[in-house]
Amino acid sequence: MTQVSFEASFQKKIDEEIMIEPQDYMPDEYRKTLIRQISQHAHSEIVGMLPEANWITRAPSLRRKAVLLAKVQDEGGHGLYLYSAAETLGITRDQMLHQLHTGVAKYSSIFNYPTITWADMGAIGWLVDGAAIMNQVPLCRTSYGPYARAMVRVCKEESFHQRQGFEIMLNLSKGTPVQKQMAQDALNRWWAPALMMFGPLDAVSPNTAKSMEWRIKRFTNDELRQRFIDVTVDQIRLLGLALPDENIKWNEERGHYDSSELNWDEFWNVVKGNGPCNKERLATRVKAWEDGAWVREAASAYAEKRKTKKAA
Amino acid sequence: MSNEHKEWPLWEVFIRSKAGLDHKHAGSLHAADAQMAIENARDVYTRRMEGISIWVVESKHIHASNPEEADAFFDPAQDKIYRHPTFYNLPDELKHM
Numbered sequence A: 001m002t003q004v005s006f007e008a009s010f011q012k013k014i015d016e017e018i019m020i021e022p023q024d025y026m027p028d029e030y031r032k033t034l035i036r037q038i039s040q041h042a043h044s045e046i047v048g049m050l051p052e053a054n055w056i057t058r059a060p061s062l063r064r065k066a067v068l069l070a071k072v073q074d075e076g077g078h079g080l081y082l083y084s085a086a087e088t089l090g091i092t093r094d095q096m097l098h099q100l101h102t103g104v105a106k107y108s109s110i111f112n113y114p115t116i117t118w119a120d121m122g123a124i125g126w127l128v129d130g131a132a133i134m135n136q137v138p139l140c141r142t143s144y145g146p147y148a149r150a151m152v153r154v155c156k157e158e159s160f161h162q163r164q165g166f167e168i169m170l171n172l173s174k175g176t177p178v179q180k181q182m183a184q185d186a187l188n189r190w191w192a193p194a195l196m197m198f199g200p201l202d203a204v205s206p207n208t209a210k211s212m213e214w215r216i217k218r219f220t221n222d223e224l225r226q227r228f229i230d231v232t233v234d235q236i237r238l239l240g241l242a243l244p245d246e247n248i249k250w251n252e253e254r255g256h257y258d259s260s261e262l263n264w265d266e267f268w269n270v271v272k273g274n275g276p277c278n279k280e281r282l283a284t285r286v287k288a289w290e291d292g293a294w295v296r297e298a299a300s301a302y303a304e305k306r307k308t309k310k311a312a
Numbered sequence B: 001m002s003n004e005h006k007e008w009p010l011w012e013v014f015i016r017s018k019a020g021l022d023h024k025h026a027g028s029l030h031a032a033d034a035q036m037a038i039e040n041a042r043d044v045y046t047r048r049m050e051g052i053s054i055w056v057v058e059s060k061h062i063h064a065s066n067p068e069e070a071d072a073f074f075d076p077a078q079d080k081i082y083r084h085p086t087f088y089n090l091p092d093e094l095k096h097m
């Protein structure tokens, strides 16, 4: 087959909803796009553990501690599923970690915001995991098999993340005026960053068209963002909190909520590394990797020793 | 950064979800040896009681059919519909078969 017919039969498979598997032919650009997207996604799960891990020791009850610990452990698992999926495309785990630790690779900007009160644990579970779910559910049918299978696993586990977050918000909202104010403040701070998790506006998102054609993506950034706004506004009302954006209004004609334009300068600034916690997050991550070096070396040495003993 | 360190080998993980069922491929992970691979597999793939038994195989030991030859390779099965029970046209009155 010629290169052209390879690509034609690849696109035909995609159009017929046949999944692409690791050993199948795929265009270089498809492979590159997937490696970038899956590894960024994996990094986001791993770095995403940090803002919440901060609160494990300070969670207000044993139940909350156990729940938060389980959630953070799940996120570690999600990172591992995704790294494994990316590895099937020909990049190594070490290469990906190197890209993360040297700042070459990106992760979701949301994790570069600080978690300053306990209510932030509620807002993160509810809004951040909620937005992640909105993004991830369609990815369960993405065209690359290992990525889709990883996402199925992830989505099964995410549901409790969002529910425990909403429960925290609900308890605070029904608590003392101070507690309710804490919940409101967390909602106000996390609202816009959560909406930015869906990525730049379609109009300035150059990769979207190709990703849709390859069925890596199934909905555009703006579609998913709108869907998230529509379901979340009702949840805010259920909590009895004030809407975090005065321009949120039902638009009868569109059948959607209207809302304010987001501050995209802030978004790009955080992406470029100038968010409130970019440096701290990366430094923590690098320190964890370096502090763990002796464990990795010891495990390798032990495995080696056992192998030679067996051979003897 | 310790990019010089030797990456732990990759393992494929197979999990039996309950007694009587096959082990099914769950995913893969890195580990220094088989024992560690099994323990990591427990932590990564069975946090919600998804399994009662785990197999791990170092990925390099898996041999696979060639996807580029899949058409020719699986072709012999394609024109033998008489291997399926629905191929046989039998009267509706026939019971217990």
Ligand SMILES: [Fe+2]
Residues within 6 Å of the ligand: A045, A074, A075, A078, A154, A158
């Ligand atoms: Fe996750």
Ligand SMILES: [Fe+2]
Residues within 6 Å of the ligand: A075, A129, A158, A161
């Ligand atoms: Fe999560």
